[in-house]
Amino acid sequence: MSLTRVAVYRRRIAASIERVRENVLDWEHLPWLHAESFGHVRLLERRRGGFRAETSTRREDGEPMAERDAFEIDVAFEEGGLEYHSRTLTGRGAGADIVTRLTPDGSATEIEVEFLVPDVPAERIERVGAGFLALYARLWDQDEVMMVRRQALLDGVLPRGSREVCVDGERLRHATVCPHLGGPLESAPVEEGCITCPWHGYRFDVRTGCSVDGRGLRLATSRVA
Ligand code: FES
Ligand SMILES: [Fe+2]
Structure with a gap:
């Protein structure tokens, strides 16, 4: 199997390398923050500096791919934490190796992503490369917003607001x-009294503040007199 470099993506991210590393290892956000790109994720193995997971992409009409189209990915940082590989182990695109190099620059990080794809005929290189560039621009746009908010939270400068909602006629x-990693709940949907965070999909009962997915976290809630 020969790997072809189909494209290279470069950009500057307005977040420190610590936030970028945190984001790369955050397997849980894939089908939530990137809901239009990933169908699901299931963690298979977690280790220092990496993880292996089963995931799937979405079809162009937004529907998740069939179960049989799931594939396994392995994300692994190299020693030193300045380079990591996202390898597709099984399924569609198996053998692909996406190599990302990180260069810290104060509170920002320069990234360079190289897309190495197996068995691409010469006439398809440009098209396959363009697909990766469009996908990664969108993923990094979404990740950057998350990282910037995470940093504001850690720096203690994220405004701690609240929102009033009505559940079964009761004002709450x-x-x-979000009590998990600080996700934005300002516009998160509330259904049957439960709110779902857009970053990792954790759910809380707005009437009690309790996790409803067994995670043991607590969202600050109160009754409006
Ligand atoms: S920040 Fe992770 S679920 Fe809200
Ligand atoms: Fe992401």
């Missing part, structure tokens, strides 16, 4: 910062 107030 809930915090707009």
Whole structure:
């Protein structure tokens, strides 16, 4: 199997290398923050500096791919934490190796992503490369917003707001910062009294503040008099 470099993506991310590393190892956000790109994720193995997971992409009409189209990915940092590989182990695209190099620059990080894809005929290189560039621009746009908010939270400068909602005729107030990693709950949907965070999909009962997915976290909530 020969690997072809189909494209290279470069950009500057307005977040420190610590936030970038945190984001890369955050397997859980894939089908939530990148809901239009990933169908699901299931962690298979977690280790220092990497993980292996089963995931799937979405079809162009937004529907998740069939179960049989799931594939395994392995994300692994090299020693030193300045380079990592996202390898497709099984399924469609098996053998692909996406290599990302990180260069810290103060509170920002320069990234360079090289897409190495197996068995691409010469006449398809440009098209396959363009697909990766469009996908990665969107993924990094979404990740950057998350990293910037995470940093503001850690720096103690993220405004701690609340939102009023009505559940079964009762006026309630809930915090707009998710107790998991600080995701934005300002516009998160509330259904049957439960709110779902857009970053990792954790759910909380707005009436009690309790996790409803067994995670043991608590969202600050109160009744409006
Ligand atoms: S920040 Fe992770 S679920 Fe809200
Ligand atoms: Fe991401």
